[in-house]
Amino acid sequence: MNQRGKKDKSGGEGTDQPGKKVTPPGNADKEIESPEFPIPTVVPATGKGVRSITAPLVYTLWGPPLENGRVFLDDQGTIMAVTPRRQKVHFPVREEVVYTEGVLVPGFVNVHCHLELSHLAGVIPGGTGIGGFIGAINRRRGAPEEEMVQAARHAASSMYHSGTVAVGDISNTALTAPLKKESPMTWITFVESFGFHPSRAERALQQALAVWEVFASQGMAASIVPHSPYSVSDPLMRAIAELDQLHSSRLSLHNQESSEEDLFFRRGEGAIRAHLTENLGLDVSHWIPTGLSSLESTLPKLPASKPLLLIHNTFTTSTDLAFLRKIRTEAPTWLVLCPNSNLYIGGNLPPVPLFRREGVPLCLGTDSLASNHGLSLFDEVVTLHRFFPEIPAQELFTWACLNGARALGLSHRLGSLEAGKQPGLVLITPGQDNHDIFMPGSRLTRLA
Template identity: 30%
Template sequence: MSAFALRARYLLPVTAQPMAGGVVTIADGRIVAVGENTSGKPPIDLGDVALLPGLVNCHSHLEFSDLATPLGRPGMSMPDWIRCVLAARSERTQASSAAIARGIDESLECGTTLIGEIATSDWTPGPFAASPLDANVYFELMALSAERQQMQIEYACTQIRSDVFADSSARLSAGVSPHAPYTASLDMVREAALLGPTAMHVAESQEELELLACRSGPFRDLLSQRGLWRVDSFATSRRPLEYLHALAIAPRTLVIHGNYLDHEELAFLAARRATMSLVYCPRTHHFFAHEAYPLAVALNQGVRVALGTDSRASNPDLSLLAEMRFVAREFNHLDPKIILAMGTIAGAEALGRDDACGSIEVGKQADLVAVNLGCGQESPEELLLAHDGGISSVWVRGELVRCSADL
């Protein structure tokens, strides 16, 4: 690929100060210069846009990307919503690969160039192999009995050792995802965490906390109805902190949601920032009408907080930019630079991809997103987050993969 340069109203490297009229030079899919044109050709002028790194969506379930609207109703309980999910899966008439392909396309349209995807048992690499999207794929594990636990661990070992993930420089990497405390025993979490990078839903709902603390409530009712209740599966766990301890042995961990983590649990994550990250899914949190998210507390304690869309089963779309703008509205005291970092470099760090993704720096992949800006005197980050300008262009490794204008 011959060298070329892009110029924008604002260049937002994320790890450096914004540049008015900033230029970035790209060659062979990599960034070779920031702030100057070394291509030997006039730069391509993108106009009134902010040029930022490709967005990083740390949590998705793309199998639901064919849904036009979220399942259930806003404010419903997590166990009742899970009943809707189970019903939707039972009524599915085609393999999930078609929905995943649709979700990949939507993600790229929305400026996401790196994603953390939860893969269920019918996952196939085809949709990802056919796309330029980078992905960390976490294979979902569910087991409350010792017998099923062994089967799930063997399944995980087979998947993560697949030839699809054999090349360490490949676009796809593999990990495991013991689903949640109500579907994954503490013993299985410990064993799964030894296999590789791990992602787990933790402290997502009040009903989950009730199950752990009291061995009762709507989640126990749901498990009993499905013939899965085993009191011995929860014999040693009373709170999310015990699951965090189990997850801490993984080389890298995503703690998904964490809506109800307390101060001690957030401090635990902060102390292990090198390997543990919290993934906040703002609009899914809003869909369930949870209590206020502990974002300020987490950030003040030093927790790395990244962002995820979750799925169309609880969200109207897969736009990470919309998540960032939602955070800017809900936490209007928060520095917009922090919000931009949450959707880019923090996500890349959480996924272990910050050597190549998440910021505009020399040597990194040329994953870039151009976003139309509104008028105003605000900072470029404020203009990006306070207005509803759409995405005009997306590049992955220097290749233009989405474009709404002639370039």
């Protein structure tokens, strides 16, 4: 079994155009050799015993893929060592040996999710475009609290069992606080604030502060963040920025999810304007188009000293990236890709080849069940492989695991199979009819 589970010959180069409609390219078969793998220092085992889990291929993500590798874990899920199977390692405790057929990867990190929208699974049809989607969300937010909590619990459980170890979750309420507190996964909560009209800024901020206080008072990591460039007034954006300067927080912003966003900023027209005036009944007379893209218009308003997660980026251009590099020099900026959500809402994908060429740090999210058929991050990896087969599996898993952990400030213990970390461990087994982990029929088994 090679690095992909089988294939790599490119049947197409995907798309380099922001938001371009795409069709999946063909598949292929090219063997990739694993470089020599260094042996890490073994950490002394403690606890009741050690599990030794072997697999034909192990993606440690701190080094190249390891063929015929072993991962040693203690009873707490801490990585004790990662070695070739032939390497002799001795621990002064009982060792349980587990042989697997498949690929081992660290636990996945879902950088962008809306857990509290899980009750909307299957409710909103796909292909509505961003204006129709936002309108549908607003009309359906008022579900019974018990229904929302039950749906959120079920969604969180499905994420856990599909190998997710940490989630960057958007919250508009404190509804999910109790389940996050007791969850085996790590949660970073982004309390989202929005208010297009300046007159609503103070009220919107106070509402967000009340939600933030629920999470913070229970010792859970949380930040107050703006929803998007087009849904937050300048006074509210300034208030959020001033608040975030006072805390060790991370910022999250929905960015250029649709072409309508740039149209609204450049010319004050389009589906977003229609949503604000017709669906929400808002007065937009104060709005003055900037003549720039939404990203160029918004980045100067955000604290440059805070890490920033830009979500979606479906219509982000090379000009936007050049501006981002110019203005974001103090703290890291991560582009978070949610390909299945993009396909669900508008049938588009972000310009992944452009992002790779420009060396932009990438990580992955699922968005919500309102705009996705599931919350398995591996499904996002599969979709990217389907449309961009030229991307090595090592790189895709780095986005899904290590980069996600870095983006959420969790890479000291998650994201890679390194001695001393507790990153989780996921076995991906190909289906019976093929040897490709990215093809239908593959199974995920959480081992730690």
